[in-house]
Amino acid sequence: MLVSVDNVSLRYPVYDAAAQSFRHRLVKHATGGRVNVEGSRVKVDALRDLSFTMQEGDRVALMGSNGAGKSTLLRVLAGVYPPSEGTVTVAGRVSTMFDISLGMDSEATGWENIKLCGLLWGLSLEECDQHAQSIADFSELGDYLAMPIRTYSAGMRLRLAFAIATTRVPDVFLVDEVIGVGDTSFFQKANARLSEMASSARGLMIALHSEEAQRRICNKGLWIDHGRLMAYGPFDEVAAQYRGHVSNGTTG
């Protein structure tokens, strides 16, 4: 088993501008807590009692409307968000691609960012150097790598980010809606690498909007709605269910 999620719930506080300021805390104290600040401390139930497992070779497409909890679920699996309840077990190395910046330094050059990301991923300096050339080759950015990445187009950033995130083939690769900005040739290349990963018994979970793209990459579907697991299984089944749900207009 690659990923095991047991009864995971996540609720997190959302602070608006007012709640994030110190004065309201002070005011609350001064008035003995009678000022109603309940409205400013909103708790969001982002995930509710999710349980599922991912096996080797599973390529899971995340489905659900905006705000259903797809990005949150990916971040919980990555270990970025600690779940409020339940446990997440991931066997092996996780790699993530939640936005095309990957936390890179936009003033630094492509080469420097390769090194920086390598270190963020827990590689040693020697390993960074070893992988740098293969990252450069895959990204096909050539001389652009010597330029600050703020000069890159979205597609070029995506190429670099994807090359970095998939270099040391991860056991579990989590991708949020970002692949969209790539051009066709990149998409084919990325697809090939993703299938390669899946065939070597690795897992992939990806949030994509186009069903067409989902179908090309994934063999399973996981549909969540309002933080609840609605369906999980073979891609075509779940996709059909989800499609039916959307066309019935019951979303929202």
Add this chain to the structure above:
Amino acid sequence: MKDVLQEIGAGLMNWRLWWTLSWFDLKSRYRRSVIGPFWLTLSMGLTVMMLGTVYSYILGTPHTAYIPHLSLGFIVWTMMSMMIVDGCRTFMEAAAIIKQRPVPVIVFAMRVVSRNLLFTAHNFLVFVPVVFYYKIVPTWVTPLALVGLFLITINGIWIVISIGIVCARYRDIPQLVLSLVQMAFFLTPVIWGVQEIGNEIPLFLQLNLFYHFMELVRAPLLGMEPRMLSWYVAIATTVIGWIFTVFLYRIARRRLVFWI
């Protein structure tokens, strides 16, 4: 508690990562700028020259004593105050990384501290001409300044962690910190305090942590022994501050990611 300490330790030990991050921060100051962070050094040097001339005249202090006091005071003050003010943004500036990977967040505090040490190294150049012009010779107490710098650094780490956490949660605090630090400048003997402070230290100075830490670096470099009181205060601050920070971190570590 054990895993909290392990987490903090893991962040401190991951020096390759925080060193690279702070090195990139330094480099970004040099990008498209010929002298980069030396602008800060240059402006500090000019300020020291100007204030030195004016105040040694107003206060009637001979500039041979005043300029070394002032230049070192400025360097150490800038180091301490910049770490604190810079520390407010510690976790917010790293939000993109923190929301992408489970990196031990202490790394980002170390990045802030180490980049400020790099800037301080630039600023120390202001003191070099002073040494030669006023012929300040090293004595047996001079190396104590390194101990002082070390104490400032390890206190800087807990301050940056704590202030970074509090500022991530309450967005008003950075403004508050900024104005408090600006006020503290006037309470700290940087542009004054060469001759005024006798054997009896006034209470407001006894309570001023900036004063004690500054003296641990400045006094030895000027050939004087820091007061025992300053050592005691610095060591007590280190212990209390770190204990406080460990507890604060324990409360905040699982929530921090939702605050930024």
